[in-house]
Amino acid sequence: MKKTIITVVGKDTVGIIAKVCTYLANNRINILDISQTIVNGYFNMMMVVDMNDSAKPFADVSSELIQIGEEIGVDIHCQREEIFESMHRI
Amino acid sequence: MINIFEVNETNKMIEEQNLDVRTITLGISLLDCVSDDLNVLCDNIYNKITTVAKDLVATGKEIELEFGIPIVNKRISVTPIALVGAKAAKSPDDFVKIAETLDRAAKTVGVNFLGGYSALVSKGMTEADRTLIKSIPDALAKTTLVCSSVNVGSTRCGIDMDAVRLMGRIIKETSEKSDIGPAKLVVFCNAPDDNPFMAGAFHGVTEGDAVINVGVSGPGVVKRAVAKTKGLGFEELCETIKKTAFKVTRVGQLVAKEASTRLGIPFGIVDLSLAPTPAIGDSVADILCEMGLEYAGAPGTTAALALLNDQVKKGGVMASSYVGGLSGAFIPVSEDQGMINAAEAGALTLEKLEAMTCVCSVGLDMIAVPGDISSSTISGIIADEMAIGMVNNKTTAVRLCPAKGKKVGDSVEYGGLLGHAPVMAVNGFSCEEFINRKGRIPAPIHSFKN
Numbered sequence: 001m002k003k004t005i006i007t008v009v010g011k012d013t014v015g016i017i018a019k020v021c022t023y024l025a026n027n028r029i030n031i032l033d034i035s036q037t038i039v040n041g042y043f044n045m046m047m048v049v050d051m052n053d054s055a056k057p058f059a060d061v062s063s064e065l066i067q068i069g070e071e072i073g074v075d076i077h078c079q080r081e082e083i084f085e086s087m088h089r090i
Numbered sequence: 091m092i093n094i095f096e097v098n099e100t101n102k103m104i105e106e107q108n109l110d111v112r113t114i115t116l117g118i119s120l121l122d123c124v125s126d127d128l129n130v131l132c133d134n135i136y137n138k139i140t141t142v143a144k145d146l147v148a149t150g151k152e153i154e155l156e157f158g159i160p161i162v163n164k165r166i167s168v169t170p171i172a173l174v175g176a177k178a179a180k181s182p183d184d185f186v187k188i189a190e191t192l193d194r195a196a197k198t199v200g201v202n203f204l205g206g207y208s209a210l211v212s213k214g215m216t217e218a219d220r221t222l223i224k225s226i227p228d229a230l231a232k233t234t235l236v237c238s239s240v241n242v243g244s245t246r247c248g249i250d251m252d253a254v255r256l257m258g259r260i261i262k263e264t265s266e267k268s269d270i271g272p273a274k275l276v277v278f279c280n281a282p283d284d285n286p287f288m289a290g291a292f293h294g295v296t297e298g299d300a301v302i303n304v305g306v307s308g309p310g311v312v313k314r315a316v317a318k319t320k321g322l323g324f325e326e327l328c329e330t331i332k333k334t335a336f337k338v339t340r341v342g343q344l345v346a347k348e349a350s351t352r353l354g355i356p357f358g359i360v361d362l363s364l365a366p367t368p369a370i371g372d373s374v375a376d377i378l379c380e381m382g383l384e385y386a387g388a389p390g391t392t393a394a395l396a397l398l399n400d401q402v403k404k405g406g407v408m409a410s411s412y413v414g415g416l417s418g419a420f421i422p423v424s425e426d427q428g429m430i431n432a433a434e435a436g437a438l439t440l441e442k443l444e445a446m447t448c449v450c451s452v453g454l455d456m457i458a459v460p461g462d463i464s465s466s467t468i469s470g471i472i473a474d475e476m477a478i479g480m481v482n483n484k485t486t487a488v489r490l491c492p493a494k495g496k497k498v499g500d501s502v503e504y505g506g507l508l509g510h511a512p513v514m515a516v517n518g519f520s521c522e523e524f525i526n527r528k529g530r531i532p533a534p535i536h537s538f539k540n
Contacts, residue, residue, distance in 0.1 A: 005097055035094045046094040058156055077101065079158035081092065086344040087337045088096040 002051045003032070003081040004058075006065065010074025012043040019072055020047070023065065027055045043074065048081070101158070107310035108372040109338065110160040111345045112365045113202075114150050115286030117293035117301040117358065118142050120169040120206075124177060131178040132191040139166060139195035139204075142300050142355075147200040149352045153345055161345065162307070162367075162507070166196060167291035168206035176218035182225035189229035189236050196235040205291030207238040210281070213247040213530065223253070226260050230275060231268040237289035243279035243476040245483045248533040254476065255525050258469030265461065265492040272491040273424075273456065273508050277472050279479030279486045284359050285415040290452075290487060301358035302350045303415060306342035307365045308334075309426075310372045312402075316380040327381065328401050335362065335405030343410040361415030362406035363451055364398075366426035368509035374398075374419050375428025386421075386429055387438030395419060396449035416485055418451025424491075424504055424511030425456055433512045440471075440514055448478055453487035458502045458511040461494040468492070470521035473531075481534050 006024075008016060017034075024031060024047075033048040054061060062078040069076035103109035123134035143166055150164040168174075171188055179185045189207055196204040207229060209219040226238050240257055243249035257277050264271040276290045283294020286303035293301070315334040319327045342360040350357035366374045375386035378394045399418045407413050421443065423429045432438040440457065447453045453475050459468075472488045479486030493502045496513050503510045 005092065007097055007101060033091065037094065044094065044098070046097050048091065059152075062155060077158055080156045082344055082348075083157040083159060083341060084092045084097055084100055086340040087100050088092060 004049050004051050005079050005081050005084060006047040006049060007077045008043065008045040008069065008074050010043055010069070012038055012041060013072060016043060016072060016074060017045065019068055020065070020076070023068055024049060027061065028053045029061070103308075103311045104159055107308075107314050108367070108369055109308050109311050109341070110162050111342055112305045112307040113163040113165050113286050114146070114161055114345065114349050115165040115167055115291055115303045115305065116143050116146050116353075116355065117167045117284065117297055117303060119293055119297065119299050120174045121295070124174060126177045128178040128184055128187060131175065132188060135174070135188065136191050136195045139168070139192070140198050143199040143201065145353060149349055152352070153348050157345070159341055159345065163202040164200075165286065165288060165291065166199070166201050166204045167286070167293045168192065168204065169293050169295065170206060170208040170210055172209035172216070172219045172222040173295070175222065176216065179218065179221065182221055182228065185222050185225035186229045186232060189225070189233050192236050193233035201235070203237055203288045204235050205237040205239065205288050206293055207236050208240060208292045210241045211250050211253045212241055212244040212279075214250060215253055220256075223256055223260055226275060227263040227267045227271065230264055230271040237274045237291065239276045239278055239281065239290045239292060241278040241281040242472070243480050245280055245480050246533055249279065249473065249476045249480055249531040251473065251525070251530050252528060254469050254472050257472055258465035258467075258525065261468050261490060262463070262465045262492055265494055269494065270504060273489065273504055276487050276489045277476075279476040280484060282415055282485060286361050287363060287365065287416060289489065297358070298356060300355045302346055302353065302355050303358040303361065304342045304346035304349070305361040305363060305365060305415065306338055307367070307372070308338040309364050309366045309374045309377055311338055312364060313371065313373070313377045313380050316377055324397070328397065331398060331401035332405035335402040336409045339406040339409035357412070359412045359414030360410040362402055362410070362413055362417040363415065364402055364419040366420060366422065367507055368425055368427055370427055373426045373428035374421055375426050375432055379428060385432040385435055385437035387432045387442045391442065392445050392449055395421070395446050399450050416451045420452060420455060421446055421450050422455035423457050423514070424502075424509040425507060426509070430509070430511065433514055440516060444474060444478070447475060447486055448482060452485060453479070455487065455489045456491065456508065456511060457489070458491045458493045458496070458513045459516050460497050460513055461492050463492050463516055464522070466520070466522040466525045467516060469525045471516070473525070477531070
């Protein structure tokens with residue numbers, strides 16, 4: 001399974017999760033886990049998703065998510081899970 | 091499963107603390123390009139590089155995008171050209187033609203630098219070695235991406251003082267032909283075969299046909315971690331550096347393995363060096379200051395650097411399956427804003443830098459010296475640095491940049507990752523008679539270590 005981590009950081013507003021989830025659903029990207037906190041009024045979310053059946057290649061998903069982030073005023077990053085696994089797990 | 095705090099920690103390292111992979115360096119053997127016809131040799135070299143490295147830059151960019159980690163440079167290292175060109179190149183101009191071919195190939199595949207315009211002469215020079223060395227000033231003036239290195243000493247063989255004397259003249263001549271030339275030329279003792287960093291990268295003859303070596307960076311990450319140990323003991327300080335170096339190196343290992351798989355080229359090593367850049371906060375000197383020194387160069391600097399270098403290795407070694415290259419903290423002056431500040435404040439002198447090179451990864455690196463420096467003084471500085479490497483079983487190097495028409499206190503701008511440097515004072519007493527002696531310094535004794 002190609003697990004990918006999507007992070008969303010920015011000022012909290014209505015519909016952030018809805019926007020991102022709608023995009024993922026439309027592109028057949030399955031959400032495995034979501035965690036979210038608010039730090040000093042800033043919205044902080046991490047999603048673990050499975051891109052095995054994704055309708056689009058990684059580069060397109062990544063750039064389109066960045067664009068959605070810009071529309072709602074948050075930073076969205078899309079990274080393969082291995083970078084975090086390798087850094088934080090022996 | 092990975093949690094949100096770990097994800098945030100990694101992304102903060104990348105976004106705020108300049109964590110990056112400094113380079114993916116593709117080593118390519120050119121031994122099978124050898125011909126006795128110069129044109130055929132150049133064609134073979136161009137074709138081999140542009141074939142083996144054709145996907146290097148695109149693959150680097152893919153990895154950058156998918157993992158969200160910047161890969162600052164994509165580079166190539168090749169077999170030392172003095173070996174490859176020995177049969178075909180009869181004059182310095184012939185070697186310059188090979189340099190121009192390398193430059194063209196590097197531009198075609200889109201890499202940032204190509205290293206390996208090199209000669210390994212720790213015990214003696216062949217005619218080809220000598221001819222290549224004589225061609226260096228023109229080769230570096232006529233190319234933009236080619237880097238050159240000459241290994242003039244080793245712990246096993248001693249120091250070739252004829253080569254040291256010659257390199258003093260060559261560095262001086264290089265600086266007269268091109269301002270940036272000396273920044274692309276390094277003199278080594280105990281040069282490693284698998285170094286991914288420039289200007290000293292070459293693909294050693296002990297290596298396979300092609301290999302992927304990766305150099306990590308991350309002084310900013312270590313600095314931030316060390317800042318949290320203010321007032322704590324050395325145990326906590328060392329543990330913190332080790333853990334941070336581990337994390338940084340794991341990213342290098344991941345990128346190296348990924349690049350290796352995608353390019354179908356074997357993974358060689360991860361180089362654990364802490365490589366600074368002129369960007370604010372991406373400085374090795376700042377780590378030393380964070381440990382409690384007013385400036386790099388203050389008393390205590392050598393001890394602090396020794397500690398840092400050792401802990402980086404201890405943390406990094408476990409994080410990678412193969413470690414190699416230079417592996418340690420780099421202390422270039424022009425590429426490190428903290429070092430520049432220290433030199434400008436008068437805290438850092440050439441002599442203190444020399445002491446620091448006894449315990450750090452490489453040597454006297456990117457130091458601007460007055461343009462009227464004599465070639466014998468350059469050779470004297472090289473000889474001192476080579477002796478440190480030879481006796482202590484370590485790699486040492488000299489990358490001095492005589493600044494044409496400039497004197498102590500002036501500043502030289504190199505641009506990009508090479509940064510800028512204040513021209514530093516050099517001890518003016520003569521070593522000419524010593525340097526003019528012919529022959530070599532014998533290898534040191536390997537027993538009776540006291």
